[in-house]
Structure formats: C-alpha cells, structure tokens
Amino acid sequence: MMIVRHAAHRDLDDIYRLAQRAGESGIGLTSLPENKEILAERITRTHHTLDGLAEKCDASYLFVLEDTSIQKIVGVSAIEVAVGLKEPFYNFRVATQVHASKALNVYKTLDTLFLSNDHTGCSELCTLFLDPEYRKNQNGKFLSKVRFLFIAAFRSFFEERLIAEMRGFSDQNGHSPFWDALGYHFFNMDFATADYLSGIGQKVFIAELMPRFPVYVDLLTSEARAVIAEMHPHTLPAAKVLMSEGLKYQGYVDIFDAGPTLEANTADLRAVKExxxxxxxxxxxxxxxxxxxxxxxxxxxxxxxxxxxxxxxxxxxxxxxxxxxxxxxxxxxxxxxxxxxxxxxxx
CATH class of the missing domain: 2.40.40.20 (Barwin-like endoglucanases)
Structure with a gap:
C-alpha cells in the first residue's frame, strides 16, 4: 500500500538516498541536496511547524510517499509556508520597455528582465521527487497533489498566493545557456555551484552580485533568449500537474536558469473548491x-x-x-x- 504522511527522522536515510537519485538526474532540484545535515534540518523544521514552534519564515511541511509493504520511502514533496521573510527571494520579472522618438520616427518595444522580490511572503510548492522505479500507477500525481489537499484542509496556515518554481532548461551536461549568457558574468562560478548555494539557503551573494538595473533581453545570446520561461523536458510532466490544479505562468522566471514560476491564488485551487x-x-x-x-x-x-x-x-x-x-x-x-x-x- 502507498501512503503519504509527514516526514519523520527515521526516514532520513531513505530521503538521502532519494537526494542521491535526484543528483543523478542532473542539476536543478536544489531543495533536495545530497547533504544529510540539511535534510535532517528540513525534517526538524516540519516537526517544529507541526508543534507550533516555528516562526512563519521557518515554517515548512515535508511529505514522504511510503511503500508500506517494504517500509521504504520512495518519494518526497514539500510546502514552504512563506518565502523571502528570512532570506530574500529573488526572481526576474519579464517586462517591456518602450523606446520612442517622434522626431526620429522611432518606436520600439524591448523585453527586459527586472530583479524582483515580488513573491516575498508567498507559500511555495517545492522539493518534488519520486524514485524512478515508482514512476507508475499515478504515484507522481498522487505525491504532488497531496500538497493541494493539505492546503485545502488547513488554509489558515498558508498565504493567499501560492507559487512553484519550475526547473529551467539545461543540457545533458548541466550547462544552462541562460546562466552562461548572464549570471556567469556577475558570479564567476559555474551554474551547478550557484544553484547549489542558492538551494541550501546561502542567497546573500545574489543580492551582492546580481545587476540591479534592467537587463535587455536583446543583448543576450540567441540561445539564452530561446530558453527564457522554458522548462527542462524532465519538468514538463510535473508542471502539467500543477497547471491542472490552477497554477499558471505570469511573467516571472528564475534568475539562474530562467525557468518559469507558476502561481495562483490559494482560493482558486481546485482542491480548495472541489x-x-x-x-x-x-x-x-x-x-x-x-x-x-x-x-x-x-x-x-x-x-x-x-x-x-x-x-x-x-x-x-x-x-x-x-x-x-x-x-x-x-x-x-x-x-x-x-x-x-x-x-x-x-x-
């Protein structure tokens, strides 16, 4: 029998094994690092939240999918109650600027990327990973959609806005064309290192190093422009599940790989309504x-x-x-x- 429940400390070894499997699938799942100390802290945060001991900025729920026939954890998913209240939460807002001159008869619209903290205080869906051997029998949808049902039952614990960051495009070697064209010039580190540091909470360097002025998309390489708001192929199935529950892209992308952020009003979620x-x-x-x-x-x-x-x-x-x-x-x-x-x- 397959059952979803809150993560417990006895699950740590199995969760660590899943983190290793996630690492094998490539860069991108930064909220499930191959680091036992950080994973144990995620479990502790869940129990502090359940016991009413966590501040909103630390509140989090980590769920596990257990195959009870062999007492094995085969998947994880999570909800952060409110992002950006302790460490800044950054993304790019995709916007438009108009450059016009009546005297020269010039009118041109230009796509731009603005560094944004607009999702500060939103609840976030994150950390979805299922053991490849169990990607059958609707297990993936089950593990993902459990979070919506939990939010429906305990709405007062969550914010009015819900987001989910989707993994952006990177090639089979883990190279992100968006990072190579933009982020690398400011951070002077490879994509994997920057993404890992962000995923484990060391985000201060983002504020210190990222450009504060709008970035003109036309100045990026054609390869980078092509992947803005595009998802990694492995992420598409998970994104479709979220969109079927009411989330959609509304013009925000990740600062590292330009993956889209999906969002919705909590009140509009299918689980809340139905x-x-x-x-x-x-x-x-x-x-x-x-x-x-x-x-x-x-x-x-x-x-x-x-x-x-x-x-x-x-x-x-x-x-x-x-x-x-x-x-x-x-x-x-x-x-x-x-x-x-x-x-x-x-x-």
Missing part, C-alpha cells in the same frame, strides 16, 4: 471504479493520505475497507477529505 468531506463507513468489500481519489484523514499532526479507486457516491459517506481505514488512522464515522485525482468533467 474537495469534499465524507463520513467513514467501514465495510469488508468496496465497489471499485476507474476513477482514482485522494482521501486524507485531515489530522494535522498525523496527516495521512491514500490513493484509492473506491466508488464515491453522491451522499455523505465513503466506504473504506478495514485496511484502508487503518492506514489512514480513522474509525467508523470519522471524517475524511476526498478529491478526485483528475478534474471531473461536468455534464
């Missing part, structure tokens, strides 16, 4: 369907989510087997939150 509460009805057998549903126990500290294909009626009860109820840590007549894995088309 998730429903049901009373548990325990039964020996359940009728199944081709439709998959996320079902969560809505217990803040002992949060658990399953992906099921039980038939969901129009009433207010949901039939669960004893094994499913036990996995969710719920009993007869307890409430669970349910959301279809895919958006349901209305007749």
């Amino acid at each position: 998730s429903r509460l049901f009373k548990v009805n325990m039964t020996e057998q359940v009728e199944t369907t081709e439709i998959h549903y996320l079902v969560a126990n809505d217990q803040y500290k002992d949060y658990r989510v399953l992906l099921i294909n039980n038939k969901v009626d129009q009433g207010n009860t949901l039939r669960l087997t004893a094994a499913q109820a036990q996995a969710l840590n719920v009993n007869e007549q307890d409430e669970v939150r349910v959301l279809a894995l895919e958006k349901m088309e209305k007749n």
